[in-house]
């Protein structure tokens with residue numbers, strides 16, 4: 001009998017979770033585009049979970065910070081109702097153009113996406129209070145505290161905050177780390193933890209998702 005340790009089991013479970021998800025041609029092409037441009041996309045299992053969260057929350061109005069080339073956008077759109085609109089923000093014009101190509105490939109109706117090419121910290125301040133069902137944060141880790149603060153403001157009661165790379169590439173629990181990205185991810189998690197309106201959970205998928213539901 002093989003002696004399977006806890007960490008081997010976790011590793012195999014993670015590999016299974018990723019391999020169990022089949023992405024369509026538009027997603028596969030977008031993922032390749034992202035690799036060429038250096039925009040790391042969410043893992044397939046993370047994408048599938050984003051869809052599930054959007055579907056179960058009937059998320060009609062969604063904001064994404066960090067479009068990249070649009071892989072996570074496609075997953076979010078797949079879970080949203082057909083009337084839903086995704087507002088997605090990225091400061092890089094090249095990524096913005098690639099994301100447009102991704103949405104055209106996937107035959108996403110133009111009215112379903114609002115692509116904003118701008119600095120997320122500026123754009124977010126222009127979005128209305130308590131108006132969005134789901135906010136997905138996946139931009140520059142150093143800005144996570146600022147993004148999470150704005151996301152909390154724009155989420156409607158009962159809405160869902162989802163933060164990607166919650167593990168800060170596996171460094172979040174390293175108390176010795178002085179990497180500013182680790183400290184920023186930890187600060188973002190603290191902002192959520194200290195807000196009584198939120199019910200948070202860390203989900204070990206991909207590089208980790210911090211999900212937190214706002215009270216109604």
Ligand SMILES: C[S@@+](CC[C@H](N)C(=O)[O-])C[C@H]1O[C@@H](n2cnc3c(N)ncnc32)[C@H](O)[C@@H]1O
Nearest residue numbers: 040041042066067068071072092095138139140
């Ligand atoms: C990890 S990629 C996003 C991947 C995308 N969510 C996906 O899964 O397909 C991060 C994106 O954040 C964008 N970005 C760069 N600087 C940023 C900033 N200051 N604030 C927010 N996003 C930024 C990059 O242009 C890049 O497209």
